[in-house]
Amino acid sequence: MKTIGIIGGMSWESSALYYKNINELTKQKLGGLHSAKIVLSSVDFAEIERLQHQGDWLQLGEILAAEAKRLEQAQVDFILIATNTMHKVADVVQNAVKIPLLHIADATAKELVKQKHQKVGFIGTRYSMEEDFYIKRLEEQYGLEVITPSEQDRDDIHRIIYEELCLGKILPESREIYIDIVNQLQAAGAEAVIEGCTEITLLLKQKHVTVPLFDTTYIHAKAAVDEALKTLF
Incomplete structure (x- = not known):
């Protein structure tokens, strides 16, 4: 079994999900009392958010x-x-070390391609929705067509992430906002919607919408377990 290194704490709520998902998936694959080998390096999110x-x-x-x-x-x-x-x-991080960085966009894109989705919606922080470091990777390397919400909806998504989800606040009224945004993306032709922020899964579950949701937290954790255990199977 390989040892997984995690840079976490951004926020710690989603890092806790990573830890839970990775260990549960490891137990599913190996059974018994097995759990994952993990080294977690957790940063102070207040400093990260300020920068x-x-x-x-x-x-x-x-x-x-x-x-x-x-x-x-x-x-x-x-x-x-x-x-x-x-x-x-990610490129700065990868260039700093000799060991591989398992990129979350790659793991997510591979799952979308595997399930034969081509036009997908994307919700996440303003940085991820409006800059090209993530969406461009999905489009250029995997041939996906990515659509994002309106400017006002992007404002709402970003605000809820930083002012609520990263503080562990799960509010029904915010869930309704997200549901409405996802439904609009589906109406615009999205065959699936990427939950492109690791905290979003705390608020929005598959049961809340009809369009397939791609939980990047779970997908990334699963990819990590597959990599950690691939020499055992």
């Missing part, structure tokens, strides 16, 4: 690269960044 707001992605890249180096020194076999948004600095 995001300031647009200081250079400093953010340096912070996450330093965490990746610590994980490499701890002899993990590969690394996850346990958040969608911070994959904006």
